[in-house]
Amino acid sequence: xxxxxxxxxxxxxxxxxxxxxxxxxxxxxxRHVTDKIDVVDAGANVVAxxxxxxxxxxxxxxxxxYNGEQxxxxxxxxxxxxxHYHLDQTGANEMFANAGAKIIAHxxxxxxxxxxxxxxxxxxxxxxxxKSARPTEVFETSGSLKAGGEQIDYGYLPLAHTSGDIYxxxxxxxxxxxxxxxxxxxxxxxxxxxxxxxxxxVDAMDVLLKLANEQTKIVPAYxxxxxxxxxxxxxxxxxxxxxxxxxxxxxxxxxxxxxxEGVLNGLARTWKDPHKFLYDxxxxxxxxHDKLDPNVV
Numbered sequence: 618x619x620x621x622x623x624x625x626x627x628x629x630x631x632x633x634x635x636x637x638x639x640x641x642x643x644x645x646x647x648r649h650v651t652d653k654i655d656v657v658d659a660g661a662n663v664v665a666x667x668x669x670x671x672x673x674x675x676x677x678x679x680x681x682x683y684n685g686e687q688x689x690x691x692x693x694x695x696x697x698x699x700x701h702y703h704l705d706q707t708g709a710n711e712m713f714a715n716a717g718a719k720i721i722a723h724x725x726x727x728x729x730x731x732x733x734x735x736x737x738x739x740x741x742x743x744x745x746x747x748k749s750a751r752p753t754e755v756f757e758t759s760g761s762l763k764a765g766g767e768q769i770d771y772g773y774l775p776l777a778h779t780s781g782d783i784y785x786x787x788x789x790x791x792x793x794x795x796x797x798x799x800x801x802x803x804x805x806x807x808x809x810x811x812x813x814x815x816x817x818x819v820d821a822m823d824v825l826l827k828l829a830n831e832q833t834k835i836v837p838a839y840x841x842x843x844x845x846x847x848x849x850x851x852x853x854x855x856x857x858x859x860x861x862x863x864x865x866x867x868x869x870x871x872x873x874x875x876x877x878e879g880v881l882n883g884l885a886r887t888w889k890d891p892h893k894f895l896y897d898x899x900x901x902x903x904x905x906h907d908k909l910d911p912n913v914v
Contacts, residue, residue, distance in 0.1 A: 653667045656836055657678070700797070701723075702725075714753070725780040727751055738893070792836065793836065807898055
């Protein structure tokens, strides 16, 4: 039995990731990437690598977001990487950890998961996650491990989407999981409350471009597996937005002013909620005002 048959046959078991009924109706939740790697649609993308004696996951999916929906099971999970602390990336942590999985993440991700915190956009507090859902192994800059003949490198991407973003690079397979640092189908999100900002996002994308080549398969938190060229196009678009916003913030424009002045016009994509993006971007830019270009009059 190969790993894909194993995943499917285990669907009645006790451990699982949830996918919406819409996903089951329209397409298989499993997207084959390489002989050993699938992307599983569990609300958000989950990368599942078969090491031979178990699975290594990048993120654990939106377990808490789908009450009573169908279950996709990934048995014998040994390691989970969390690309950041948000619930759609960490929702099934507790379930897998209780079955013995080790959870690896950046120290900032552990901190955000370990305390109650304010959610400004929703005017509420988010409770700290249970201890068993939190990372069991943290790092500051980078790390690596070997499993199933694969070299897995991982590293910190400062202030790109949150304060604790990481990438996970399956070097031999040439697959790069980048979480919400890539957004091919959703508005790029900047969690300014943790310190994320548009300059940090562009810098992180440059780091990822250096890790990738033209054959690299780049897996975002949502949407299709990207080529390096697609990721580069998104990076270049974000750099154009960064340059425009630097100018507007130096002129003391707020998000409503920016929107009315068409700061997002003429780009290769449109935003579903441009005001929210500009609000979050402006908050982040003011927090990093010392990094703006000088405004010489």
